[in-house]
Amino acid sequence: EAQVTQNPRYLITVTGKKLTVTCSQNMNHEYMSWYRQDPGLGLRQIYYSMNVEVTDKGDVPEGYKVSRKEKRNFPLILESPSPNQTSLYFCASSYDRGVTGELFFGEGSRLTVL
Amino acid sequence: GENVEQHPSTLSVQEGDSAVIKCTYSDSASNYFPWYKQELGKGPQLIIDIRSNVGEKKDQRIAVTLNKTAKHFSLHITETQPEDSAVYFCAAREEAAGNKLTFGGGTRVLVKP
Numbered sequence: 001e002a003q004v005t006q007n008p009r010y011l012i013t014v015t016g017k018k019l020t021v022t023c024s025q026n027m028n029h030e031y032m033s034w035y036r037q038d039p040g041l042g043l044r045q046i047y048y049s050m051n052v053e054v055t056d057k058g059d060v061p062e063g064y065k066v067s068r069k070e071k072r073n074f075p076l077i078l079e080s081p082s083p084n085q086t087s088l089y090f091c092a093s094s095y096d097r098g099v100t101g102e103l104f105f106g107e108g109s110r111l112t113v114l
Numbered sequence: 115g116e117n118v119e120q121h122p123s124t125l126s127v128q129e130g131d132s133a134v135i136k137c138t139y140s141d142s143a144s145n146y147f148p149w150y151k152q153e154l155g156k157g158p159q160l161i162i163d164i165r166s167n168v169g170e171k172k173d174q175r176i177a178v179t180l181n182k183t184a185k186h187f188s189l190h191i192t193e194t195q196p197e198d199s200a201v202y203f204c205a206a207r208e209e210a211a212g213n214k215l216t217f218g219g220g221t222r223v224l225v226k227p
Contacts, residue, residue: 004157035217040123042203042217043158090157101146101207103215105157 002027006091006106013081014114021076021109023091029104031094032074033058034066036087037108043090049074081113116141116208120218128226133191135221137204140185146207147180147187148215153200162189194225 004025013019025032033048035058045058049068063085065077074093078085088110092103117140127133139147145166150158164171164178164187171178175194180187191198204218 040219042118042120042219044217045214092157101148101163102160103150103158105150105159107155107157 002104004091004093004104004106006089006109008109009107010110012112012114015082016080019078019081019111021078021089021091021111023074023076023106024072025074025091025093025104026072027093027095027104028071029093029095030071031096032068033092033094033103034064034074034076035090035092036060037090038087046076046089078111081111083113085111086113087111116144116206116214116216118204118206118216118218120204120221122221123219124222124224126224126226127194129194129196131194133194133198133223133225135189135202135204135223136186137188137206137218138184138186139206139216141206141208141210142182142185143210144206144208146209147178148205148207149176149178149189150203150205150217151200152203152220158203191223194223196225196227199223199225 007022030051034046035043044060047066049055091106094103120137148163151161152158164180175192177190202221205215207215
């Protein structure tokens with residue numbers, strides 16, 4: 001089954017404790033992206049990757065890191081989480097960023113930073 | 115950069131009635147406008163999209179209209195059913211910005227039986 005898998009789905013952590021949210025897709029998509037969803041603000045892009053070893057900042061990259069060492073994986077790293085990073089996070093992938101357009105989303109990771 | 119505004123933020127309709135969600139965008143160069151539906155506990159899923167060379171597109175009970183002059187587009191759901199209850203997001207894509215997709219703030223739709 002074609003899918004984007006995120007882990008963990010739910011996480012409660014404390015300020016400053018490094019964490020990683022994993023994302024994996026099995027559709028051989030070149031483009032991958034991370035979004036955060038906050039009430040009234042929609043989906044805001046954190047980072048994206050056009051291909052292996054190619055990453056770039058989105059609209060809200062502060063406090064986050066990503067890597068793309070393999071085509072299928074795109075982990076999101078919070079080196080020193082803060083309460084304002086409490087949010088619902090989505091990983092998404094697409095065949096490419098352009099022509100086809102459709103983004104395939106994971107089921108989300110709800111993060112609470114105390 | 116692109117700015118997408120979506121209204122209303124919440125919408126409650128009686129089953130069988132129609133629902134309309136409206137979005138405006140700021141960048142006249144945007145050329146692709148998708149709509150995503152997010153069911154409870156799930157990730158958003160594409161339900162319909164429209165490109166700038168088309169004024170209207172329909173797929174069964176859902177339709178999208180685009181007014182390029184006014185820079186707004188709308189989602190229309192007819193004969194609403196309980197399974198239409200979800201959060202809906204509009205988005206606009208800027209080709210000049212590397213095909214970046216900018217989302218609206220979302221509309222929570224509740225269909226009352």
